[in-house]
Amino acid sequence: MRNKRALFAVPYVGWMALFVLAPIVMVVIYAFSAASGGFTLDNFARMGTYAVVFARSFKLALIATAVCLLVGYPVAYMISREGPRFQRIAMMLVMLPMWMNFLLRTYSWMSILENTGLLNRFFSAVGLIGLVNRLCGTDLAYFPMINTQGAVVLGMVYNYLPFMILPIYSVIEKLDGSLLEAARDLGANSARVFLRVILPLSLPGVLSGVTMVFVPSVSTFAISKLLGGSNELLLGDLIEQQFLGTAYNPYLGSAIALVMMVIVVVCMAVMNRFGEGEEQAVML
16 A cells, blocks of 8 residues: 555655755755856855845845735634625635736736836826825826835735735634633733734734745845836845856855745744744643
């Protein structure tokens, strides 16, 4: 029986080795190699010139993750408190944007945020731009929204918010109702029940959501490229430039990708470790 199970696993192992392990090995080899051949650490030394890009990437990813948490937790909590029919409809609405292509969703925000886009035309039609010009003494023809850090964060939040809502909802929805009833029977009001029971027990979902939002946010390049333009270069854009752009340097690009992978893995390990500690504390 075990031999048969091992045979079924062979295609999966081969797939993982070919499309996951092999690219990682190639990235490691390129990161420690020079263009002329041989071992070198110069690729990592040159990364210091892109410290601003690293800082900007992690700053925007942290902001997007925080916004997703502040928006996603109340939404997940409210959905979990409703009836089964409402929950099914709400979950479908949350997942509905994910059925559309990622790039199409991002392109739609370009048409909304651009200088002659839907929002600026609406603000002009209702007289908001003219009101701001009169109050502030400016001469704006439109509100600059595209090609800004705010637009990049908005794109991250819009695209990754479902990844925050779903794990939190899944954890809260499965909470034992008898625990909440026991807390109320012992005299706890709604606020204390939430702070002392629901919130601690939902932390595994929160940590899963934070990980699922932060990791793609810090490594994104499509959102920053389309909504941030050339002014808001992030790590994903920098790596893409090294492999596909005019500044072709796969050795430097591999070094940046390797460092980013290590940082992401460390962040995920810390979050998982923190989640295990919280879960044990709650059980005690």
